Amino acid sequence: xxxxxxxxxxxxxxxxxxxxxxxxxxxxxxxxxxxxxxxxxxxxxxxxxxxxxxxxxxxxxxxxxxxxxxxxxxxxxxxxxxxxxxxxxxxxxxxxxxxxxxxxxxxxxxxxxxxxxxxxxxxxxxxxxxxxxxxxxxxxxxxxxxxxxxxxxxxxxxxxxxxxxxxxxxxxxxxxxxxxxxxxxxxxxxxxxxxxxxxxxxxxxxxxxxxxxxxxxxxxxxxxxxxxxxxxxxxxxxxxxxxxxxxxxxxxxxxxxxxxxxxxxxxxxxxxxxxxxxxxxxxxxxxxxxxxxxxxxxxxxxxxxxxxxxxxxxxxxxxxxxxxxxxxxxxxxxxxxx
Amino acid sequence: xxxxxxxxxxxxxxxxxxxxxxxxxxxxxxxxxxxxxxxxxxxxxxxxxxxxxxxxxxxxxxxxxxxxxxxxxxxxxxxxxxxxxxxxxxxxxxxxxxxxxxxxxxxxxxxxxxxxxxxxxxxxxxxxxxxxxxxxxxxxxxxxxxxxxxxxxxxxxxxxxxxxxxxxxxxxxxxxxxxxxxxxxxxxxxxxxxxxxxxxxxxxxxxxxxxxxxxxxxxxxxxxxxxxxxxxxxxxxxxxxxxxxxxxxxxxxxxxxxxxxxxxxxxxxxxxxxxxxxxxxxxxxxxxxxxxxxxxxxxxxxxxxxxxxxxxxxxxxxxxxxxxxxxxxxxxxxxxxx
Numbered sequence: 001x002x003x004x005x006x007x008x009x010x011x012x013x014x015x016x017x018x019x020x021x022x023x024x025x026x027x028x029x030x031x032x033x034x035x036x037x038x039x040x041x042x043x044x045x046x047x048x049x050x051x052x053x054x055x056x057x058x059x060x061x062x063x064x065x066x067x068x069x070x071x072x073x074x075x076x077x078x079x080x081x082x083x084x085x086x087x088x089x090x091x092x093x094x095x096x097x098x099x100x101x102x103x104x105x106x107x108x109x110x111x112x113x114x115x116x117x118x119x120x121x122x123x124x125x126x127x128x129x130x131x132x133x134x135x136x137x138x139x140x141x142x143x144x145x146x147x148x149x150x151x152x153x154x155x156x157x158x159x160x161x162x163x164x165x166x167x168x169x170x171x172x173x174x175x176x177x178x179x180x181x182x183x184x185x186x187x188x189x190x191x192x193x194x195x196x197x198x199x200x201x202x203x204x205x206x207x208x209x210x211x212x213x214x215x216x217x218x219x220x221x222x223x224x225x226x227x228x229x230x231x232x233x234x235x236x237x238x239x240x241x242x243x244x245x246x247x248x249x250x251x252x253x254x255x256x257x258x259x260x261x262x263x264x265x266x267x268x269x270x271x272x273x274x275x276x277x278x279x280x281x282x283x284x285x286x287x288x289x290x291x292x293x294x295x296x297x298x299x300x301x302x303x304x305x306x307x308x309x310x311x312x313x314x315x316x317x318x319x320x321x322x323x324x325x326x327x328x329x330x331x332x333x334x335x336x337x338x
Numbered sequence: 339x340x341x342x343x344x345x346x347x348x349x350x351x352x353x354x355x356x357x358x359x360x361x362x363x364x365x366x367x368x369x370x371x372x373x374x375x376x377x378x379x380x381x382x383x384x385x386x387x388x389x390x391x392x393x394x395x396x397x398x399x400x401x402x403x404x405x406x407x408x409x410x411x412x413x414x415x416x417x418x419x420x421x422x423x424x425x426x427x428x429x430x431x432x433x434x435x436x437x438x439x440x441x442x443x444x445x446x447x448x449x450x451x452x453x454x455x456x457x458x459x460x461x462x463x464x465x466x467x468x469x470x471x472x473x474x475x476x477x478x479x480x481x482x483x484x485x486x487x488x489x490x491x492x493x494x495x496x497x498x499x500x501x502x503x504x505x506x507x508x509x510x511x512x513x514x515x516x517x518x519x520x521x522x523x524x525x526x527x528x529x530x531x532x533x534x535x536x537x538x539x540x541x542x543x544x545x546x547x548x549x550x551x552x553x554x555x556x557x558x559x560x561x562x563x564x565x566x567x568x569x570x571x572x573x574x575x576x577x578x579x580x581x582x583x584x585x586x587x588x589x590x591x592x593x594x595x596x597x598x599x600x601x602x603x604x605x606x607x608x609x610x611x612x613x614x615x616x617x618x619x620x621x622x623x624x625x626x627x628x629x630x631x632x633x634x635x636x637x638x639x640x641x642x643x644x645x646x647x648x649x650x651x652x653x654x655x656x657x658x659x660x661x662x663x664x665x666x667x668x669x670x671x672x673x674x675x676x
Contacts, residue, residue: 005445006438013468016442017449024462028429037464039429041484042380051480053433053467091366091377095391095478100344104354107343111355124362126375129391130351135473140433142389142480146379 033237034155035084035222036145046152048145050081056136064180067106069199070139071113077224078143079121079203080277084222086153086212087145089205091126092118095140097133110139121205151212153220153281158238162218162282162309165291167207167301169252170227171266172197174273184262193254201277206300208279214294216287226274228327232315234282243324244271244307244317271317271327282309371575372493373422373560374483384490386483388419394474402518405444407537408477409451415562416481417459417541418615422560424491424550425483427543429464430456433478435471448477459543489550491558491619496576500556500620500647503629505545505639507590508565509604510535512611522600531592539615544638546617552632554625564612566665570653572620581662582609582645582655609655609665620647 005013017032024031029046030038036048054074056062065073075092082089094114098107111125118125123143176198178184179191186194204222211217219238223230227249235242246267255266278301283291288305295303310316315327343351355370362369367384368376374386392412394400403411413430420427432452436445449463456463461481514536516522517529524532542560549555557576561568565587573580584605593604616639621629626643633641648654653665 003442004438005436005440005442008442013436013442013445016446017466017468024464025428025460028462028464031462031464032466037429037431039464039482041385041428042383045379047379047385047482049429049431049465049480049482051431051433051465051467051478053435053469053476053478055435055469055471057472058435058470090363090379091375091387093375093387093389093480095389097391097393097396097476098343100342102343104341104343104346104351107351108354122363124366124369126362126366126369126377127387127389128355128370129389129478130355131391131393132396133393133473134395135471138391138393138435138476140389140391140467140478140480142387142431142478144377144385144387144482 030154035081036087038085038152040149044149045146046149048082048085048087048147050078051140051142052077054139056138061180062137065199067109068113071110072117073199073201074139074141075114075117076201076203077277078141079117079205080201080222080224082143082145083203083205083208084220084279085147086151086208086220087147088209089121089123089143089145091124091144093142094125094128096128096130097138098130099133099135099137102137147212151215153212153217155219155221155234155237157219158234158240158282158309159218159284160240160309160311161285163285163288163305164231164242164244164307164309165281165283166250166278166304166306167204167281168276168278169250169255170223170276170278171255171269171273172252173201173275174269175255175258177275184258185260186258190254190258198275201275203277204279204301210295210298210300211279211281214291216291216294217281217283219282221280223276223278223280224274226272227276227280228271228315230280234280235313235315241310241313242307242315243310244315246317246319248304248306250302250304368492373419374425376423376490378487382487383484384487386420386423386425386485388416389478389480390415392477394476399518400475403537405447406451409448410455411537411539412477412479413452413455414539414541415615416479417455417543418539418560418562420481420483421541421543421546422558422617423485424489424546424558425485426547427459427461427481427483429462429482431480432463432466434466434468435476436468437471437473437475440475485550489553491550491555493557493559493572493575495557496572496578496620496647497556497622498578498647498649499623501623501626501643502569502580502582502645502647503619503621504588504616504642504644505542505619506614506616507588507593508561508614508616509593509607509611510590511539511613512607513593513596515613522596523598524596528592528596536613539613541615542617542639548633548636548638549617549619552629554629554632555619555621557620559618561614561616561618562612564610565614565618566609566653567612568618572618573651573653579648579651580645580653581648582653584655584657586642586644588640588642
């Protein structure tokens with residue numbers, strides 16, 4: 001009867017929250033369930049609203065990331081949510097719960113990292129809240145952006161036959177996390193590459209803008225939970241399924257070159273790792289040629305076609321030998337046990 | 339050299355953060371340092387942005403507030419910040435860090451409380467983040483509102499000669515907290531009154547709107563840190579000082595009737611308690627008659643004139659015997675030791 005959070009899991013909890021929320025007020029074009037909420041304040045342009053909470057010892061270890069990197073990443077992951085809707089970021093609010101023994105320098109470094117990430121996008125930190133924590137350091141970022149209403153890309157727009165694209169390699173961040181956790185080992189230079197991918201993600205704001213402004217794509221999401229789980233979010237919201245082609249999934253030279261994967265494969269890192277912060281885009285087949293042209297003209301990131309949207313529900317992968325397998329849901333669930 | 343957060347205190351930290359923030363982007367009319375940030379998205383109307391983080395065992399005890407009350411209060415304190423700028427609340431984002439052993443019912447009750455408080459103002463919960471906490475429950479609310487640019491009331495508008503008003507009694511919430519902490523005792527019915535004041539604050543959105551729409555006031559703040567500290571915020575931002583008249587500070591019948599104050603007086607609770615969530619308004623002397631008329635026509639709350647803004651810096655109080663004393667800064671600092 002007294003069901004615990006870890007028994008229904010993160011996605012069960014979100015679903016229960018969503019069901020229990022009031023019918024949205026006029027102007028709410030999208031509530032819970034996409035990368036950002038979408039609110040129409042005035043005709044033509046919409047506000048994009050997103051928030052992410054980072055908890056020490058859950059999302060990061062104090063020993064494995066510098067305060068500067070942490071501040072930078074806290075902003076980057078929110079920028080990535082704005083990128084995934086095709087938006088332009090504007091202003092941020094920062095809430096910090098700080099254990100009283102932290103140094104002023106540590107907090108200033110955290111802010112320096114945040115400003116470093118805000119700068120190129122002219123995002124202003126306009127407010128926040130600083131409170132004492134009796135436990136861990138907690139960072140909550142709330143980011144507000146905007147976009148032309150006709151350009152917003154939701155998770156729900158994918159249709160059977162649409163091609164699936166990724167804007168960069170996947171799996172490196174997960175390999176970095178595995179190194180931090182001592183699950184795998186790597187040479188010093190490889191380890192540095194993977195740790196950078198994990199600790200210093202770059203949000204793809206310009207890439208998201210190019211995709212949205214082209215008006216040629218049907219859906220978009222940023223890869224935070226992992227390729228399989230995030231493609232599943234697109235599939236669920238769109239009422240479709242998807243097929244990935246193993247050979248086409250872009251892996252870095254470094255990930256392919258890793259000698260010690262423990263009991264995992266490069267594909268495992270790519271499919272279920274998470275925190276890649278590249279964009280997954282679906283594009284109707286008749287738009288793909290024009291889309292690829294528009295994209296390559298700008299050259300803000302790479303582009304890989306990795307599969308297609310299908311009518312049949314579920315996420316499948318076609319292996320090199322031609323066999324097709326159903327992917328079990330492997331996204332990161334904060335509340336499920338080990 | 340490695341200065342600790344608890345050595346510079348909350349306000350020192352906020353000052354250090356403010357100094358280190360980038361020059362704000364175009365459109366940021368107010369950054370850190372008021373009840374809300376103010377961002378002009380389009381001519382005429384401005385966005386109001388505010389966020390508050392509530393940490394278990396710092397801001398509340400699990401044993402002394404129900405999840406329903408807690409959810410309600412988390413929204414109320416943010417609504418109060420919108421009220422203090424004269425704004426209309428629109429949409430909210432909720433981040434929760436949840437210890438895995440909490441029950442689903444507890445989290446649903448928390449959301450029920452949030453919805454209960456959002457309902458009358460047609461505020462939609464449009465998004466958020468739910469993560470695992472290894473320590474305490476943490477709730478971050480980010481609330482976005484709007485207001486006509488000409489109606490925004492900042493902390494910085496007070497001028498010498500302005501009269502100071504409160505829109506309700508002060509000190510009851512602090513008495514409730516003192517009861518919860520076992521510092522004072524009260525009869526069952528009095529205790530219920532104070533606990534309600536502490537656990538179930540009502541934000542004064544309508545009152546804030548009436549004051550802002552009248553265009554007769556010069557500055558406004560909501561009392562969260564305590565009358566003395568919040569008046570000091572107004573004074574500092576406006577470059578002025580203030581005089582409070584002890585006899586005019588509105589106390590509830592219940593606070594006056596409390597038998598056991600331990601080593602404190604009702605005035606102590608009123609001046610340095612905090613969490614009253616009434617509005618403090620300054621009004622130029624020549625506007626006071628019209629202001630009081632406009633206010634009383636609507637009757638959304640009480641109104642008490644409690645002092646005046648003065649040129650000389652600092653916050654003073656005139657006691658019943660005519661003596662005037664300087665008030666030491668007594669606001670709640672999250673990082674200062676006991």
